[in-house]
Amino acid sequence: MNTKEKSDYKYTGHIGQTFIYLFKLFRIFIFRNDWKVLPMAAVIAGMVSMVVGKGLFLTMEGTLQGAFALSCVCIWNGFFNSIQVICRERPVIKREHRAGLHMTSYVCAHLIFQMLLSAAQSAITITVCKFSGVRFPEGGLISPTPNGFIVELFITLFLITYSSDILALMISAIVHTTTTAMTVMPFMLIVQLVFAGYFNIPDILKDVTDMMISKWGTQGLCALARYNDLPAVLIWNRMVAAGNVDLGGIMKLSDVLRFVEEKGLKNRVLSELGKATQNAAYASTAENLISCWGHLVVFSFVFSFLTVVFMEFIDRDKR
Amino acid sequence: MFSDFFSISSDIIHQLCMIFGYYALFKKSGRKGWYALIPGVRDYQLAVTAEHEEEGKTFFILSACSFVCNLIFVYYDEGSAMWIVFGSAYFALSLSSFFYSIRIYMAYCDLYRRHRRWTVLWALFAPFVSLLWGYNKNFQPSHMAFDAEGSKAAAVSGATVDTIGEGLTVNLTDRTVIDFFRKKALLKDIHLSIPTGHMVLLLGGSGAGKTTFLNALTGYEKANAEVLLNGNNVYTNYESMKYDLGFVPQQDLMRDGDTVNMTLNDAAGLRLPKNIPFKERRERINGMLDKFGLHSVRNSLVEKLSGGQRKRLSIAMEFVSNPTLFILDEPDSGLDGIVARKLFESLRSIADEGKIVIVITHTPDRVIDLFDDVIVLAKDTGRTGRLAFYGSINESFEFFGKKSMEEILLSINQMDEGGEGRSEEFIGKYSMKISEQAV
Numbered sequence: 001m002n003t004k005e006k007s008d009y010k011y012t013g014h015i016g017q018t019f020i021y022l023f024k025l026f027r028i029f030i031f032r033n034d035w036k037v038l039p040m041a042a043v044i045a046g047m048v049s050m051v052v053g054k055g056l057f058l059t060m061e062g063t064l065q066g067a068f069a070l071s072c073v074c075i076w077n078g079f080f081n082s083i084q085v086i087c088r089e090r091p092v093i094k095r096e097h098r099a100g101l102h103m104t105s106y107v108c109a110h111l112i113f114q115m116l117l118s119a120a121q122s123a124i125t126i127t128v129c130k131f132s133g134v135r136f137p138e139g140g141l142i143s144p145t146p147n148g149f150i151v152e153l154f155i156t157l158f159l160i161t162y163s164s165d166i167l168a169l170m171i172s173a174i175v176h177t178t179t180t181a182m183t184v185m186p187f188m189l190i191v192q193l194v195f196a197g198y199f200n201i202p203d204i205l206k207d208v209t210d211m212m213i214s215k216w217g218t219q220g221l222c223a224l225a226r227y228n229d230l231p232a233v234l235i236w237n238r239m240v241a242a243g244n245v246d247l248g249g250i251m252k253l254s255d256v257l258r259f260v261e262e263k264g265l266k267n268r269v270l271s272e273l274g275k276a277t278q279n280a281a282y283a284s285t286a287e288n289l290i291s292c293w294g295h296l297v298v299f300s301f302v303f304s305f306l307t308v309v310f311m312e313f314i315d316r317d318k319r
Numbered sequence: 320m321f322s323d324f325f326s327i328s329s330d331i332i333h334q335l336c337m338i339f340g341y342y343a344l345f346k347k348s349g350r351k352g353w354y355a356l357i358p359g360v361r362d363y364q365l366a367v368t369a370e371h372e373e374e375g376k377t378f379f380i381l382s383a384c385s386f387v388c389n390l391i392f393v394y395y396d397e398g399s400a401m402w403i404v405f406g407s408a409y410f411a412l413s414l415s416s417f418f419y420s421i422r423i424y425m426a427y428c429d430l431y432r433r434h435r436r437w438t439v440l441w442a443l444f445a446p447f448v449s450l451l452w453g454y455n456k457n458f459q460p461s462h463m464a465f466d467a468e469g470s471k472a473a474a475v476s477g478a479t480v481d482t483i484g485e486g487l488t489v490n491l492t493d494r495t496v497i498d499f500f501r502k503k504a505l506l507k508d509i510h511l512s513i514p515t516g517h518m519v520l521l522l523g524g525s526g527a528g529k530t531t532f533l534n535a536l537t538g539y540e541k542a543n544a545e546v547l548l549n550g551n552n553v554y555t556n557y558e559s560m561k562y563d564l565g566f567v568p569q570q571d572l573m574r575d576g577d578t579v580n581m582t583l584n585d586a587a588g589l590r591l592p593k594n595i596p597f598k599e600r601r602e603r604i605n606g607m608l609d610k611f612g613l614h615s616v617r618n619s620l621v622e623k624l625s626g627g628q629r630k631r632l633s634i635a636m637e638f639v640s641n642p643t644l645f646i647l648d649e650p651d652s653g654l655d656g657i658v659a660r661k662l663f664e665s666l667r668s669i670a671d672e673g674k675i676v677i678v679i680t681h682t683p684d685r686v687i688d689l690f691d692d693v694i695v696l697a698k699d700t701g702r703t704g705r706l707a708f709y710g711s712i713n714e715s716f717e718f719f720g721k722k723s724m725e726e727i728l729l730s731i732n733q734m735d736e737g738g739e740g741r742s743e744e745f746i747g748k749y750s751m752k753i754s755e756q757a758v
Contacts, residue, residue: 009592011562020588024577031620032576095572098539099637100562100589202400315539 014105021109029113038120041077045125048073049132056134057225060232060274067221068198070125071214074157075192077121078164082114083185086172086311094314103311107169111304114165122157126150141224141286152224152289159296160217164192166303167213173310176317197281213299220292222282229284231270232277333446334358340449341365347453348430349463359383362423368460369426376499378419385412417442430460475508476750486514487536487548487644487675493703494528494535494542504703505531506542510753511694511709513677515549515643518670518689520712521679522724523696524732524742528704529679532696533646536677537564548644562590565637569648569679571629575622579613579632580604582621583639590640607635610665627658634662638669645669646677656685663689683724687712693724697731697742707731707745719745 012020029035052069055062086093093106130136140148171188175181195201196214209215236257243254260266282288341355345364354364359382366375388409395402424441428434431452440448452458479490494506506528513519523529534540538557546553553560573582583604591600608614611631616624624632630650638645647666651659663678663686670676670691677694680686693715695708708718719727731745732738 009559009562010594011591012588012593016593017589020585024574024581024585027578027581028574028576031578089574091568091570092572092574095566095568096589098537098561098566099586204400205404 011100014102014108017102017105018108018112021106022112025109025113037077037081037117038124040080041073041121041124042128044073044076045128046132049129049134053129053132053134055233056129057137058135058230059234060227060230060277061234063222063225063227063230064198064218067218067225067227068196068214070157070221071160071196071217072193073125074122074160074217075164075189075214077125078118078161078166079168079185079189081117081121081161081165081168082110083168083172083181084178085110086169086307087175087181088178090176090314090317093311094317097314103314104308107173107304107308107311110169110307111166114169115162118161118165119158122154122161125157126154137226141284141289149224153221155293156217156220156224156289159293159300160213160220163213163296163299163303166300166307170303170307170310173307210295213296216292216295216299219281220289220296222279223284223288223292226284227282228274228278230274231267232274233270235273236266236270336446336450337361340446340451340453343453344368344449347458348460359386362420365427366423369423369430371423371426372499374419374422374426378416378423381412381416381419385409385416388412430462431458432461433458474747474750476510476754477508478510478753478756480510480512482547482550483512483514484550486512486517487546488512489536489544489546491532491535491542491544491546494531494540494544504701506535506704507699508750509544509696509704509706511706513675513692515673515675516670517691518667518676518678520683520687520690520693520724521677521696522683522693522728523704524698524728524736524738526702527696527698527731529696530648532694532704533566533648533677533679537561537566537644537646539566562592562640563643565640565642565645567634567637567645567647567650569652571633573621573629573633573636576620578618578620579624580608580617582632583607583613583635586636587639590637603639603641607639610638611635626653627662630654630662642674644675644677648679649681650678651680651682651686660686687724695719695727695731695745697746698733699746700743705742705746706749707742708749718749 048066048069049056052062052066056066057063093101096106097103136153137149138146140152142148142152167188168185171184172181175184192212192214195205195209195212196218197209197212198214198218201209239253239257243252243257245253247253247256260269337358338355338361341361341364342352345352345354345361345368348368350364350368355361359379362382363372363375363379366372366378388405392402392405392409395405421438421442424438424445425435427441428437437448480488482488489509489511491506491509493504493508495502495504497503509532521529521533531540535542535544536546536553538546538553538561541554544554548560548563551560553564577585587600587604591603595603605614608617611634613628613632613635616628621629621632630653634647634650645666650662650666654662659682666676666678667689678690683690683693690712692709692711694706695715696704697707699705708715710718715724715727716722719730721727721730729737730739731742732740733742734740
């Protein structure tokens with residue numbers, strides 16, 4: 001066939017190319033040992049549940065710590081999944097782009113693949129937490145069925161992992177080398193941790209937290225765990241530790257606490273302490289949880305779009 | 320009050336020393352003196368003079384960002400959140416630009432053939448060192464700065480070649496880029512036509528624009544040119560014609576974690592028309608495996624292949640679509656003589672099938688009998704890639720008065736690269752030759 005005839009042919013379109021790359025990603029996942037991210041997710045989840053699992057979903061403090069830690073685990077998993085996937089094969093992509101590769105297909109293949117990977121990691125994290133003895137409440141905020149909580153927890157963890165994954169994919173599309181990617185990754189992680197809303201942030205920077213995956217992840221997990229309904233035990237435990245404090249020569253602090261316990265008022269005191277520690281952002285409502293999910297979904301869309309945009313400029317790389 | 324006066328005075332003295340010092344340095348290097356007036360720009364120009372332009376660019380950008388951060392930083396109250404944010408950014412950017420300035424000063428020491436220990440003095444006392452180096456006759460640059468605008472390159476031919484029905488016709492006026500607010504010509508005045516069935520050697524020293532020319536030829540980096548392949552305009556029909564142009568890059572750009580068979584299969588998926596029946600596609604892939612001797616390793620991972628096998632797979636990936644124009648950038652790099660010879664013989668057989676094969680190689684003489692023509696690209700005095708010759712192999716020996724391709728390459732290479740530095744002479748000679756032919 002001559003040049004003219006060839007130019008009249010139809011070539012593999014966006015959907016066809018997406019499948020070509022999706023299958024390629026699966027093969028490379030097996031051959032290049034990229035599957036290691038799955039056992040790594042299990043190990044990280046095990047460590048975190050060992051440290052923060054005891055008070056998770058039981059007390060306010062344990063839940064806040066645990067929610068923050070789980071958010072960090074998901075963000076780490078997401079970042080690690082894709083921070084190198086594009087930049088490590090950037091010259092190969094340039095070659096294929098020259099030969100007819102559509103960047104939307106390439107990015108779509110990654111989006112589908114990373115979606116499955118993030119889902120697997122979220123399932124692994126929940127399974128490990130379950131086996132580590134973390135007690136999950138029954139009933140979710142949207143679905144009151146016994147397994148509703150697990151389902152909603154899975155969706156929350158998945159969305160945190162996936163949005164982080166796509167953020168890392170975008171970074172991988174921007175930077176040109178794996179060295180730069182691995183230098184940027186800890187910096188991005190620190191930004192996510194600092195602005196998660198877990199620490200006191202100056203008012204002027206409060207708006208920055210709204211742009212953080214970690215903030216909406218932690219908020220979603222706290223809302224799902226019914227944070228505001230849980231007892232606050234930190235102050236009680238501190239008072240127990242400081243039981244020898246003399247109260248004006250009349251009695252000691254430990255005597256007051258013993259009195260409260262003997263009168264069966266401990267739970268009420270803890271509950272009242274909890275009310276004083278309530279946070280409106282963690283309201284246990286379906287609307288709040290959906291709002292958190294919505295933010296994470298929007299992040300995923302924005303990062304995906306930007307990834308495609310950055311990839312379209314790949315031909316402008318200097319040699 | 321006194322401390323303010325002292326601070327302002329020292330700033331003024333610092334700036335004046337820098338301006339006068341850099342002015343003298345730029346004059347010594349043959350650059351425009353007014354560059355010294357603008358902070359940031361003068362450091363960029365210092366880097367350009369020392370032939371470290373990339374460092375100069377980065378330094379300029381970092382300095383500009385740090386200047387902006389400083390302006391914002393002083394606006395906020397001390398201890399406020401924004402003061403901390405912009406203060407940190409200012410500190411980080413200043414520190415980064417400092418390290419880039421060290422690189423520039425080191426390069427400048429090299430330019431003046433002075434010990435790099437001078438870098439410490441430059442970093443600490445740049446205003447005074449610039450005055451010393453600028454006005455002391457003992458400090459002289461080893462060479463003048465390159466000035467593309469001031470250089471006088473050979474005149475362009477102004478000729479164009481006629482379109483040939485069966486083959487490649489190139490009429491390239493120029494290929495320019497805007498780099499840091501300046502227009503640079505990478506290629507200029509290249510006109511040639513290659514008939515189908517020809518295997519062409521692309522010869523040129525480093526930086527002569529070989530890869531840029533090939534990219535312009537395939538429409539990947541568009542130039543101010545008209546490129547016709549069998550009468551079809553490559554630029555205006557790029558989206559459909561790119562499937563008829565095979566480009567094998569110098570590096571074997573493939574995914575190591577995939578098998579040979581699937582790599583070729585996916586390459587076929589991208590490059591072959593989708594309405595080709597599965598059986599025909601499979602036959603084509605198997606044909607490629609046989610043609611390039613990859614059948615025995617078809618199920619191996621790419622990372623397990625030898626250098627020669629990787630190279631052949633890389634070529635097969637492009638040739639699977641049976642392109643009319645087949646371009647290879649140093650396909651023999653890393654291959655021994657026998658393997659390289661075999662590879663070039665298979666390229667010859669591809670050309671004999673009625674294709675155009677263009678090859679860049681740095682060891683052409685061992686396979687020169689397989690080529691029909693040679694394109695010689697060379698840098699003119701403005702460092703622009705120009706056509707120094709296009710024609711048959713024997714004509715090229717006669718034109719350059721040499722007996723081998725390596726001798727031709729030596730004759731056009733710059734003297735500081737160990738060549739004879741005669742590129743300008745041959746560009747002018749060839750330009751005149753084709754002008755006369757056109758008349």
